[in-house]
Amino acid sequence: MQERRRKFYGWGYEGDTVSPAETAEFESAWSRLLGVDHFEAVPFPKEEDIDLRAPRIQAPASLAAICTTDKYDRLYHTYGAGTVDVARALRKEFRNPPDVIAYPRTEEDIVDLYDWCGRHNLAAIPYGGGTSVVGGVNPPEYDRYRGVVTIDLKHFDKVLEVDAKSQSARIQAGVLGPSLEKQLKPTGLTMRFFLQAWEFSSLGGWIATRAQATSRRPIRRSTTMCKASRWSRPRATSNRAVSRCQAPAPIPIDCFSAPREPWASSPKPGSGSIAGRSSAR
Ligand SMILES: Cc1cc2nc3c(=O)[nH]c(=O)nc-3n(C[C@H](O)[C@H](O)[C@H](O)COP(=O)(O)OP(=O)(O)OC[C@H]3O[C@@H](n4cnc5c(N)ncnc54)[C@H](O)[C@@H]3O)c2cc1C
Numbered sequence: 001m002q003e004r005r006r007k008f009y010g011w012g013y014e015g016d017t018v019s020p021a022e023t024a025e026f027e028s029a030w031s032r033l034l035g036v037d038h039f040e041a042v043p044f045p046k047e048e049d050i051d052l053r054a055p056r057i058q059a060p061a062s063l064a065a066i067c068t069t070d071k072y073d074r075l076y077h078t079y080g081a082g083t084v085d086v087a088r089a090l091r092k093e094f095r096n097p098p099d100v101i102a103y104p105r106t107e108e109d110i111v112d113l114y115d116w117c118g119r120h121n122l123a124a125i126p127y128g129g130g131t132s133v134v135g136g137v138n139p140p141e142y143d144r145y146r147g148v149v150t151i152d153l154k155h156f157d158k159v160l161e162v163d164a165k166s167q168s169a170r171i172q173a174g175v176l177g178p179s180l181e182k183q184l185k186p187t188g189l190t191m192r193f194f195l196q197a198w199e200f201s202s203l204g205g206w207i208a209t210r211a212q213a214t215s216r217r218p219i220r221r222s223t224t225m226c227k228a229s230r231w232s233r234p235r236a237t238s239n240r241a242v243s244r245c246q247a248p249a250p251i252p253i254d255c256f257s258a259p260r261e262p263w264a265s266s267p268k269p270g271s272g273s274i275a276g277r278s279s280a281r
Helices: 020-034 061-066 071-076 083-090 107-120 177-187 203-208
Strands: 100-102 122-127 147-152 159-163 168-172 226-232 240-243 251-257
Touching: 061 107, 107 122, 107 147, 107 226, 159 177, 168 177
Parallel strands: 100 147, 122 147
Antiparallel strands: 159 168, 168 251, 226 240, 226 251
16 A cells, blocks of 8 residues: 655645635634734645755665655655744745655664764754654754755554553554554553644654653653663664663664553543553453
8 A cells, every 4th residue: 555645844644635614714713813814825835846955965875775865755854843844844945955865674774874874974863753843853954964864764663562461562663653553452552642743753753852742631751651762873882772761862763662650550440541551441
């Protein structure tokens, strides 16, 4: 089955639209909020409308199979999902795209990518779901690096192991919220970590940003749900590290996540409210 492509300029999949009624509702709310009486509609940008800077670097032959300089991939990885990012994208401002996008499939691939970046003074940007609102996935503006390689973790999308007894799971970092829940469902467990950007954000992103899911009480914190994580690093610094999820820096390859938390002893067994259990319990 062909993978659905996300819009390169904003939230959602290509082809997803907002109905005229919903647009009218937003416009009316924003008019009140911003004190303006009308909006000028801007057409969504098309790939062919945008001139991209030529890539400044080329992947070595040994990494060519997992790297691309395809225009859509570079556009898509230029920005996160903050308001300013989306505004720039809608204005077709793509002055500073990443040069190469890498889609590693193994831990070894990641270490090799790091080594390449280290040897050639390239910025390496881990990319989970791209919902950062603080410029976390945006290529740096300054000239310190010869080029930028965005490392997209989308192939690290599996729940590897589930231990029903301890209610823990070993999960790869690139999995997005919906796929994570879908894979856990048959086991009767749930991560129950529904931050607002759940649909398009990844486990690795949650850990790296210390995300919080505030939509339900008690508030859930990614740091307290993670028992341990394994991280990739450049070969020069010993290429793997195991840690508690407290100090994000390198890419977590997989995580021992702990759906169960201190409030698992909450006094409502069987109601679905116990952290780590789905209502199917
Ligand atoms: C509409 C909307 C709602 C949001 N709601 C919430 C919310 O309720 N709570 C909240 O906390 N945040 C929220 N956010 C912010 C964002 O969703 C979180 O920061 C989320 O954790 C980012 O995950 P991601 O996979 O999209 O990470 P990305 O955007 O891909 O990356 C974020 C940062 O983490 C790094 N990173 C990503 N994956 C890895 C990895 N595997 N290894 C190492 N580094 C990595 C990136 O390099 C980058 O610096 C929201 C954002 C939007 C747009």
